[in-house]
Amino acid sequence: MKPVTIKRLPEIIANKIAAGEVVERPVSVVKELLENAIDANSTRIRIDIEKGGTQLIRLSDNGIGMYRESAILALERHATSKIANDADLFAIKTLGFRGEALPSIAAISKMVMVTRPYESDIGTEIQVEGGRVLEVNDAGAPSGTYITVKDLFYNTPARKKYLKSIRTEIAHIIDYLSNVAVGFPSIHFKLFHNARSIKNWSQTNEIADRIADVMGDDLYKKLYPITFKNEFVSIDGYVASPETSRKSSSHVIFVNGRVVTDRFIHHAILEGYRGHLMKGQFPVVVLFMTVPFEDVDVNVHPAKQTVRFVNQGSIYQAIVISIQKGLAQTRRSSWKPIPEKNPQPIDNDHSNETNDPKQSIYDIPLHPTEVKPHMLKETISPIPYTHQQSLISDTSEKSAQHSDLHLNYRNLKIVGQFQKTYIICETDQALVLIDQHAAHERIVYERLNNALLSQKLPMQRLLLPETIELNYKQSLVFAEIIPELKKIGFEIEPFGQNTFIVQSIPDILTGKNIKPLIHEMAESLPDIKNTAPAQKAIDECLILTACHSAIRSGQTLSSKEIHELLNALEDCDHPSQCPHGRPTCIQWDCTLIEKKFKRIV
Numbered sequence: 125m126k127p128v129t130i131k132r133l134p135e136i137i138a139n140k141i142a143a144g145e146v147v148e149r150p151v152s153v154v155k156e157l158l159e160n161a162i163d164a165n166s167t168r169i170r171i172d173i174e175k176g177g178t179q180l181i182r183l184s185d186n187g188i189g190m191y192r193e194s195a196i197l198a199l200e201r202h203a204t205s206k207i208a209n210d211a212d213l214f215a216i217k218t219l220g221f222r223g224e225a226l227p228s229i230a231a232i233s234k235m236v237m238v239t240r241p242y243e244s245d246i247g248t249e250i251q252v253e254g255g256r257v258l259e260v261n262d263a264g265a266p267s268g269t270y271i272t273v274k275d276l277f278y279n280t281p282a283r284k285k286y287l288k289s290i291r292t293e294i295a296h297i298i299d300y301l302s303n304v305a306v307g308f309p310s311i312h313f314k315l316f317h318n319a320r321s322i323k324n325w326s327q328t329n330e331i332a333d334r335i336a337d338v339m340g341d342d343l344y345k346k347l348y349p350i351t352f353k354n355e356f357v358s359i360d361g362y363v364a365s366p367e368t369s370r371k372s373s374s375h376v377i378f379v380n381g382r383v384v385t386d387r388f389i390h391h392a393i394l395e396g397y398r399g400h401l402m403k404g405q406f407p408v409v410v411l412f413m414t415v416p417f418e419d420v421d422v423n424v425h426p427a428k429q430t431v432r433f434v435n436q437g438s439i440y441q442a443i444v445i446s447i448q449k450g451l452a453q454t455r456r457s458s459w460k461p462i463p464e465k466n467p468q469p470i471d472n473d474h475s476n477e478t479n480d481p482k483q484s485i486y487d488i489p490l491h492p493t494e495v496k497p498h499m500l501k502e503t504i505s506p507i508p509y510t511h512q513q514s515l516i517s518d519t520s521e522k523s524a525q526h527s528d529l530h531l532n533y534r535n536l537k538i539v540g541q542f543q544k545t546y547i548i549c550e551t552d553q554a555l556v557l558i559d560q561h562a563a564h565e566r567i568v569y570e571r572l573n574n575a576l577l578s579q580k581l582p583m584q585r586l587l588l589p590e591t592i593e594l595n596y597k598q599s600l601v602f603a604e605i606i607p608e609l610k611k612i613g614f615e616i617e618p619f620g621q622n623t624f625i626v627q628s629i630p631d632i633l634t635g636k637n638i639k640p641l642i643h644e645m646a647e648s649l650p651d652i653k654n655t656a657p658a659q660k661a662i663d664e665c666l667i668l669t670a671c672h673s674a675i676r677s678g679q680t681l682s683s684k685e686i687h688e689l690l691n692a693l694e695d696c697d698h699p700s701q702c703p704h705g706r707p708t709c710i711q712w713d714c715t716l717i718e719k720k721f722k723r724i725v
């Protein structure tokens with residue numbers, strides 16, 4: 125084959141190719157126009173969408189606008205007012221910086237741009253089709269910029285084919301706009317779809333108000349501020365108490381003012397919430413991270429939504445710690461019940477195992493060990509529970525929300541026990557139910573954890589060592605974890621092939637049937653080893669130990685025992701959830717009860 129001739133592509137074709145990267149679907153257009161409007165210091169932004177954005181996207185802003193020459197230039201590739209030199213690229217302070225968005229959008233749509241700077245008497249209207257400027261005219265217009273994008277992908281049929289339903293496309297737009305709106309409360313956002321108002325978020329000075337406006341009314345008064353700063357990052361934002369969790373991922377992350385969707389940050393947030401949510405529940409978190417410009421690369425992907433940090437590990441830790449700090453403020457929130465439509469089985473927490481009715485709560489040491497609970501220590505929290513449970517509050521009844529009342533478990537007035545499973549208590553304002561197993565599980569778990577940290581976990585040597593048979597796969601992993609298990613009080617020796625002998629156990633388990641516990645540990649270990657470091661494996665073993673040693677449901681408790689339990693719960697760092705993330709406590713406030721009885725309407 126002979127050498128071929130290389131030709132420079134005409135700008136219009138080059139723009140069309142670039143558009144393929146910048147504009148994937150209607151939401152990409154919304155994103156780019158929105159970023160431009162924010163960069164232009166707008167305080168009011170209105171977005172009109174027709175047919176999910178496939179037919180029309182119009183964004184109107186009251187920002188600085190453009191003079192005619194700039195407006196024409198803005199449609200050319202790599203024309204930007206936002207960076208001027210190499211150094212700027214490494215200190216990007218605006219949302220846009222490439223000078224690619226407008227020419228890309230214009231290349232694959234029919235675009236009309238009307239713009240007028242405040243100081244100018246007359247505005248400019250530019251009509252573009254498939255990247256070709258058709259007309260430039262004077263236009264009478266309010267100050268700001270109005271960009272209408274019609275017939276997106278009309279000249280790129282392959283891309284058009286990949287568009288999903290109108291509902292999906294508008295859902296993407298709403299999601300994106302919601303995320304951005306959270307970070308810019310001083311901007312009034314309006315969204316219309318097919319001429320119907322979909323969103324309208326007025327200006328506010330309170331970021332928490334905007335978060336609740338956008339992410340759900342149930343968040344009012346349930347958001348706790350977080351703030352953290354070290355040499356690598358400063359983090360501000362809000363965490364919501366675990367009871368306001370969602371069924372799908374629900375956090376908004378800003379890095380240097382830019383919304384990002386980053387798996388690494390997502391992971392750090394979940395790590396911060398570990399032990400507070402059950403599996404399948406997601407926290408509500410808003411993070412504003414500020415990282416020195418030279419330590420973060422936002423130019424990783426054409427969509428500018430992924431970031432790369434120089435100090436990745438330190439930033440991960442910072443997120444985890446700030447979330448944990450934030451959650452420490454929510455520790456007294458109890459759960460508010462909702463009428464469940466389809467009650468689901470909640471727990472496989474052994475609480476229904478047959479119990480020895482004579483066994484007393486005193487069989488399990490409730491008195492604190494000499495170790496003091498540490499607030500905000502980096503405890504290895506548990507892995508959330510596998511069952512989904514819908515205890516999220518009925519958000520419509522704001523007046524009845526007492527779940528943000530911070531309970532003092534020690535001061536609860538005990539009424540009695542219900543079904544030998546729940547402790548009934550009251551406060552001046554509420555009826556409170558405590559799940560005795562979940563509560564005790566939390567107590568034991570924190571005790572074990574504290575004892576582990578102080579390396580003072582009391583052990584009990586078994587008079588008759590217990591022999592355990594595991595399967596081949598389990599025994600491989602189990603053998604590895606034996607030295608770690610010793611730290612939490614299990615002295616176990618391999619006894620050839622798949623057999624192990626348990627010589628000692630944590631004394632908290634004295635009198636308990638040890639075999640099922642070890643089997644459960646062994647069963648859960650392979651999963652853990654595949655996904656997590658040894659620390660997590662140990663944590664899971666601690667949770668299982670707590671679960672097996674905690675008092676069961678079906679066990680009658682004397683009032684002295686209940687007092688003891690409540691006192692110990694009060695001393696916990698995180699009393700409102702069991703180590704699996706299940707609530708230990710739910711409450712009905714008086715107003716809610718009076719409403720149910722129609723005493724008040």
Ligand SMILES: Nc1ncnc2c1ncn2[C@@H]1O[C@H](COP(=O)(O)OP(=O)(O)OP(=O)(O)O)[C@@H](O)[C@H]1O
Pocket residue numbers: 156159160161164185187188189190198199203204205206219220221222223224225226227268269
């Ligand atoms: N709504 C607007 N108000 C005022 N100026 C605007 C507006 N939209 C675009 N501009 C101007 O047009 C220029 C080009 O916009 P474009 O979005 O193509 O590139 P950019 O924002 O600089 O970078 P990026 O491609 O990363 O978005 C901007 O730099 C800005 O000066």
Ligand SMILES: [Mg+2]
Pocket residue numbers: 156159160219220221225226
């Ligand atoms: Mg831009």
